[in-house]
Amino acid sequence: MSEGQSPLQQFEIKQLVPMQIGNIDVSLTNSSVMMIATVVGVSAFLILGMRRAALVPGRWQSMAELSYIFIANLLKETVGSEGRPYFPFIFSVFMFVLFGNLFGMIPYSFTFTSHIVVTFAMALVVFLGVTIIAIAKHKMHFFSFFMPPGVPMAMAPLLVPIEIISYLSRPISLSVRLFANMLAGHTLLKVFAGFIVALGAFGIAPWAFVVALTGLEIVIAFLQAFVFTILTCLYLNDALHLH
């Protein structure tokens, strides 16, 4: 009975198919299986939803179109028309995180967004990509980013490092936000689920709480995917429109 009772057990990575390239362990784990399932799920949702492409959309088609329009509007508002070339990336990020979060809500599945490695890798890709875009677009002018206008030169040695730290803390706060929300939510669910059995007949109280919490977790799954996307958009906006 002791196994499976720790609320943190759900985050354990399990090797399913051991694989090795050179010295690097590239085994297929439960995390990577969930990622593959997410990619397949997103593709199926969009391709099957748009298969008929009817003028009057059905349920699936309108959901697919809704998600497309939602991100398109978000991008248009935060970045403007210059952001259009980056729409595929932003949309992929949103759908990947959203489906990853939602698939994690299925009992006995695995939430890969609850691992800091995964979210930090995604945040790093966003951060590096945005920095490269900014340098490619503005060349050396990019570095004026770290020196606010109208500041006396004497303040520069103090202000520039602070601005650089502030800039470098972006991928951390971006990844920690998603990871911590998923981790905390899923742990809380498991903790309260454990109380149900332990309390016997009085388990109805934590049971009701878990039901409510599950709803809240689904909201958070959407919310965090949205926050991750909107922050990516804001960073992109910074990169494209320096002062």
Added chain:
Amino acid sequence: MSDENPNGALKKLDSRLKEARREPIDPTRRTTSKVSGSGGALGLAFRVGVELVSAVGVGALIGWLLDEWLETRPWLMLVFIFMGGAAGILNVYRMARGFGYAVGYQQKDERADSDEGADQGK
């Protein structure tokens, strides 16, 4: 069911269409502002905490790496931890003032704010 009713319905539809055409920018903006305070006070508190701590962490890491490189063991790390704290406060300040997460001072309509911030920096 006479021709009066459909006319009224058409007019109603027309006004609703006009409203819908005017709207498209608004609804997302509303959700944006609603959601960016995600989860109310708790969400805000959480975001403030993450911003603060991540900046301090980055500052400490930079200081530590510079110390390793320049062999000045504790000193640069101490300096950069405090700078990280300042950067964290700056992040939170920007967030609260509605700069979003923008580093730098690019929003035209918020130029005045940023200059004000720079003045306070003096």
